[in-house]
Amino acid sequence: MSARRDDTPFCPHCGSPQLYLLEQDLPEDSGEANSTGSLPPPHPKQVEWKTAIRCAILVATIGALLSLLATRVPAMSPLSTLWIISGSLTTLSLYQRRRPQAWMDAGVGARIGVVVGLALVLFVACAMAVAGLVARYGLHSMGSFDAELAQQLHTQIERAAAANPAPPEILRYFYTPEFLAGMMLAGIGMTAGIVLLLSTVGGAVGGLMRMRRGTPA
Numbered sequence: 001m002s003a004r005r006d007d008t009p010f011c012p013h014c015g016s017p018q019l020y021l022l023e024q025d026l027p028e029d030s031g032e033a034n035s036t037g038s039l040p041p042p043h044p045k046q047v048e049w050k051t052a053i054r055c056a057i058l059v060a061t062i063g064a065l066l067s068l069l070a071t072r073v074p075a076m077s078p079l080s081t082l083w084i085i086s087g088s089l090t091t092l093s094l095y096q097r098r099r100p101q102a103w104m105d106a107g108v109g110a111r112i113g114v115v116v117g118l119a120l121v122l123f124v125a126c127a128m129a130v131a132g133l134v135a136r137y138g139l140h141s142m143g144s145f146d147a148e149l150a151q152q153l154h155t156q157i158e159r160a161a162a163a164n165p166a167p168p169e170i171l172r173y174f175y176t177p178e179f180l181a182g183m184m185l186a187g188i189g190m191t192a193g194i195v196l197l198l199s200t201v202g203g204a205v206g207g208l209m210r211m212r213r214g215t216p217a
Helices: 049-072 074-085 087-098 106-138 143-163 168-174 177-209
Strands: none
Touching: 049 074, 049 087, 049 106, 074 087, 074 177, 087 106, 087 177, 106 177
């Protein structure tokens, strides 16, 4: 019979071998057990919205002023249109100039472009509405504009009626002020949708062109 090893622990009551785990044999604790109890730092923001909104407001304000100027000086109309179309690219340039370490990619550019498009639509619409109210009720100078607009709408209705003949009662409805106002609102809504789409696409393209590899700041 082999001799019993001296280093084997035995139970002091029954004499049977008892296995004890030494402290160094214990498995290492997980990171949660070793943590100090403090929360991990928050993830960095991908978009500094405060700066982005300020840049969008600046671009939209200039776009509204140019639109008002274009109503008085027709030669300024191309410049106003170009500014509105490139509004998201201008905003991204201002944003990155103020936050040079900010992360930029197509997704960030598209999100900023949506904000720019909404700001442009809101500011230009408000500016044109105020200018129209002042011109109509203050200066009483909207007579020629109304006549020209009505003539254009009537020409379009006559062309549509010539291509697709309609009953006389329907044609009479086309010339009512309610229908003309509805057509104007539909045109404004379509224009606003186009501006928003162009601003979003332009922001995505601008963000892709300005993208830098690295960790978001």
